[in-house]
Amino acid sequence: xxxxxxxxxxxxxxxxxxxxxxxxxxxxxxxxxxxxxxxxxxxxxxxxxxxxxxxxxxxxxxxxxxxxxxxxxxxxxxxxxxxxxxxxxxxxxxxxxxxxxxxxxxxxxxxxxxxxxxxxxxxxxxxxxxxxxxxxxxxxxxxxxxxxxxxxxxxxxxxxxxxxxxxxxxxxxxxxxxxxxxxxxxxxxxxxxxxxxxxxxxxxxxxxxxxxxxxxxxxxxxxxxxxxxxxxxxxxxxxxxxxxxxxxxxxxxxxxxxxxxxxxxxxxxxxxxxxxxxxxxxxxxxxxxxxxxxxxxxxxxxxxxxx
Amino acid sequence: xxxxxxxxxxxxxxxxxxxxxxxxxxxxxxxxxxxxxxxxxxxxxxxxxxxxxxxxxxxxxxxxxxxxxxxxxxxxxxxxxxxxxxxxxxxxxxxxxxxxxxxxxxxxxxxxxxxxxxxxxxxxxxxxxxxxxxxxxxxxxxxxxxxxxxxxxxxxxxxxxxxxxxxxxxxxxxxxxxxxxxxxxxxxxxxxxxxxxxxxxxxxxxxxxxxxxxxxxxxxxxxxxxxxxxxxxxxxxxxxxxxxxxxxxxxxxxxxxxxxxxxxxxxxxxxxxxxxxxxxxxxxxxxxxxxxxxxxxxxxxxxxxxxxxxxxxxxxxxxxxxxxxxxxxxxxxxxxxxxxxxxxxxxxxxxxxxxxxxxxxxxxx
Numbered sequence: 197x198x199x200x201x202x203x204x205x206x207x208x209x210x211x212x213x214x215x216x217x218x219x220x221x222x223x224x225x226x227x228x229x230x231x232x233x234x235x236x237x238x239x240x241x242x243x244x245x246x247x248x249x250x251x252x253x254x255x256x257x258x259x260x261x262x263x264x265x266x267x268x269x270x271x272x273x274x275x276x277x278x279x280x281x282x283x284x285x286x287x288x289x290x291x292x293x294x295x296x297x298x299x300x301x302x303x304x305x306x307x308x309x310x311x312x313x314x315x316x317x318x319x320x321x322x323x324x325x326x327x328x329x330x331x332x333x334x335x336x337x338x339x340x341x342x343x344x345x346x347x348x349x350x351x352x353x354x355x356x357x358x359x360x361x362x363x364x365x366x367x368x369x370x371x372x373x374x375x376x377x378x379x380x381x382x383x384x385x386x387x388x389x390x391x392x393x394x395x396x397x398x399x400x401x402x403x404x405x406x407x408x409x410x411x412x413x414x415x416x417x418x419x420x421x422x423x424x425x426x427x428x429x430x431x432x433x434x435x436x437x438x439x440x441x442x443x444x445x446x447x448x449x450x451x452x453x454x455x456x457x458x459x460x461x462x463x464x465x466x467x468x469x470x471x472x473x474x475x476x477x478x479x480x481x482x483x484x485x486x487x488x489x490x491x492x493x494x495x496x497x498x499x500x501x502x503x
Numbered sequence: 504x505x506x507x508x509x510x511x512x513x514x515x516x517x518x519x520x521x522x523x524x525x526x527x528x529x530x531x532x533x534x535x536x537x538x539x540x541x542x543x544x545x546x547x548x549x550x551x552x553x554x555x556x557x558x559x560x561x562x563x564x565x566x567x568x569x570x571x572x573x574x575x576x577x578x579x580x581x582x583x584x585x586x587x588x589x590x591x592x593x594x595x596x597x598x599x600x601x602x603x604x605x606x607x608x609x610x611x612x613x614x615x616x617x618x619x620x621x622x623x624x625x626x627x628x629x630x631x632x633x634x635x636x637x638x639x640x641x642x643x644x645x646x647x648x649x650x651x652x653x654x655x656x657x658x659x660x661x662x663x664x665x666x667x668x669x670x671x672x673x674x675x676x677x678x679x680x681x682x683x684x685x686x687x688x689x690x691x692x693x694x695x696x697x698x699x700x701x702x703x704x705x706x707x708x709x710x711x712x713x714x715x716x717x718x719x720x721x722x723x724x725x726x727x728x729x730x731x732x733x734x735x736x737x738x739x740x741x742x743x744x745x746x747x748x749x750x751x752x753x754x755x756x757x758x759x760x761x762x763x764x765x766x767x768x769x770x771x772x773x774x775x776x777x778x779x780x781x782x783x784x785x786x787x788x789x790x791x792x793x794x795x796x797x798x799x800x801x802x803x804x805x806x807x808x809x810x811x812x813x814x815x816x817x818x819x820x821x822x823x824x825x826x827x828x829x830x831x832x833x834x835x836x837x838x839x840x841x842x843x844x845x846x847x848x849x850x851x852x853x854x855x856x857x858x859x860x861x862x863x864x865x866x867x868x
Binding site for chain 2: 291
C-alpha cells in the first residue's frame with residue numbers, strides 16, 4: 197500500500213509530461229476542424245516546430261527565442277496548409293499529408309547544411325522546471341502539477357482560454373458556424389476564408405508549442421522524426437474528445453496516463469508495441485460508435501467556393 | 504462528315520484529353536523543381552549542376568536505372584493502394600501500415616516454412632496479398648458498418664499495423680542477429696542482372712499489378728461498380744449496388760496491393776524485415792497516385808519519377824553537397840501543389856482553365 201502511494205506522484209507527473217504536447221496540439225486542432233479544415237498535418241507542424249525551436253534556441257542561446265521560432269514555424273506551416281486548402285482549393289487530406297512529408301524531410305536537409313551532420317542537433321537550451329511556491333506542496337498532486345516547465349503552465353492557461361474563445365465569444369461562434377454551415381456565414385457577410393485561416397493558424401501555433409515541448413521540455417535536442425506519431429495521437433485525442441477543447445484535454449490526459457503506466461509497469465507485462473497502440477485502437481472504437489457516435493463538423497473537408 | 508474532320512476531332516479530343524490528364528501533375532512538378540532550384544541556390548550550390556547530377560544518378564548508367572527501378576517498384580503498389588479506393592470515392596491513408604503488414608507476412612513465411620525457388624516466391628506474394636486484403640478490409644468494414652471515417656481509421660491503423668509488425672519481427676519471428684528484426688528469407692526474387700544492380704523481378708510484379716488494376720477497374724463488373732459508387736453513390740445505390748460491399752472491397756483490394764509492395768521490399772530488396780524498417784512508401788504512394796491521376800498507367804510513370812528523384816539524389820549529394828533529403832522535399836512540394844485547383848487557375852487564368860478542362864468535369868483530382 198505504501199508502495200502504491202509512493203507511485204502516485206511520479207505517475208501523475210509522467211501523465212502531465214506525456215499529455216502536454218498532445219493537449220496543446222489537440223486543443224489547437226479543434227479550432228482548425230471547427231472552422232471546416234481537416235488537419236492531418238499536425239504531425240508535421242509539431243515536428244517542424246520542435247526543430248525550429250531547437251535550432252533557434254541553439255543559435256540565440258535562449259530557449260525563449262526558441263519558443264518564438266517554434267511558434268513561427270508552426271504558423272508558417274499552418275499558413276501553407278490554409279493557403280493550399282482554403283485559397284487554392286487543394287484537397288485537405290493531400291495537403292496535410294504533404295505538410296507531414298515536408299516536415300519529415302526538411303530538418304535532415306537543414307541540419308546537414310548548418311551542422312554538417314544529420315540525425316540529432318547538438319544540445320540546445322531547454323526550459324527548466326519552475327516550482328510554484330505553496331501549490332507545489334499540495335500532497336501528491338502538487339509536485340506533479342506545479343513542478344513543471346513554462347510550457348506546461350502556459351498550457352494550463354490555454355485550455356480554459358480556448359474553451360472561452362470557442363464558446364463564449366462571437367469569434368468562436370463564427371468559427372464554429374464556418375465549419376457547420378459556411379453558406380450561412382457567407383450570407384451573414386463574414387469571410388469564410390478568413391475564419392478558416394484563423395482556425396488553421398491557431399492550430400499551427402498550438403501544435404508548434406506542443407512540438408517545442410518535445411525538443412526543449414522533455415529533451416534538450418531535436419532528433420529526426422522525434423514526434424513519432426504524437427501528431428496523430430493528438431488528432432485521435434481531438435476526435436476522442438469530440439471536437440471540444442475540454443474533451444480533447446481529457447482524452448490526451450487519458451493517453452498520457454496510459455503511456456505513463458506502460459513505461460512504469462509495462463516492461464515484461466505488456467509489450468511496448470501493444471501499449472503504444474492504445475490511443476489508436478481507442479479512436480477506432482470511438483469512430484465505430486462504441487459509446488455514441490462521434491460527429492465531426494458538417495462542412496469539414498470541403499473547400500468553400502463563393503458562387 | 505469528311506475524313507479530315509473526323510481525324511481532326513480525334514486529334515483534338517486526344518489533345519484535350521492529354522492536357523486534362525497532364526496539366527495538374529506538370530504544373531506541380533515544374534513548380535516543385537523551381538522551388539527546389541531556389542533552395543539549392545540558397546545553399547550556395549549551382550542548381551543546374553545539382554539537377555544534372557540528379558538526372559545522371561537516376562538514368563545515367565545501368566546501375567542508376569536499376570536503382571530507379573528498385574525505388575519505383577513499391578511505389579507503384581502503394582500508388583495503386585491509394586488509387587483503387589479513391590476510384591470508389593475513398594481516401595486510403597493506410598498504405599504505410601498495409602505495407603508493413605505485407606512485409607512482416609513475407610518475412611514470417613520466408614524465415615519459417617518457406618523453401619527457396621519461384622514457387623515459394625509466388626506463395627509468399629499471394630500470402631501478402633491475402634494479409635493485405637484482410638487488413639485493408641478493416642477500415643472498409645468500419646466505414647460500411649458504422650460509418651467510421653476511413654481517413655481517420657486508416658491513419659490510426661497505420662500505427663497499429665506498424666507496431667504489430669515490429670512486435671512480430673522482434674519476438675515470434677526474431678532472427679536474433681546483430682540487427683534487430685527477422686532473419687533472412689529463403690525465397691528471394693531474382694535479380695535482372697545486366698549491370699542493373701539490385702533491380703529484380705519485383706518490378707515485373709509491380710507492372711503486372713498495374714495491368715491487373717487496369718483490367719479490374721475497366722474490364723470487370725466489380726470495377727464498374729466501384730467507379731459507379733465513386734461517381735455517384737446515390738445512383739449506384741438506386742441501381743441496386745451494395746455500397747457497403749464495394750466500400751469494403753475497394754479498401755481491401757487497396758490494402759492487398761500495398762502489402763504486396765511490402766512483401767517485395769522483403770523478398771526482393773532487403774531480404775529481411777529489420778527494425779526500424781525503412782519506409783514512408785505508403786505516404787509517397789499517395790503522391791504517386793495523385794501525379795498519375797489515379798490511373799494505373801499514370802501511377803507507373805509517377806512511381807518512376809519519384810523513384811528517379813530518390814535514386815538520383817544520392818548522386819547529387821555526392822557530386823554537389825546538396826543533401827539527398829532535397830528529393831523528399833521536392834516530393835512533398837509536388838504533393839502540396841498537385842490538387843491545388845486555385846493555384847493553376849491563378850497561373851493560367853480561370854477562363855482558360857475552364858476551356859482546357861471543358862467537357863466532363865470528373866471528380867478525380
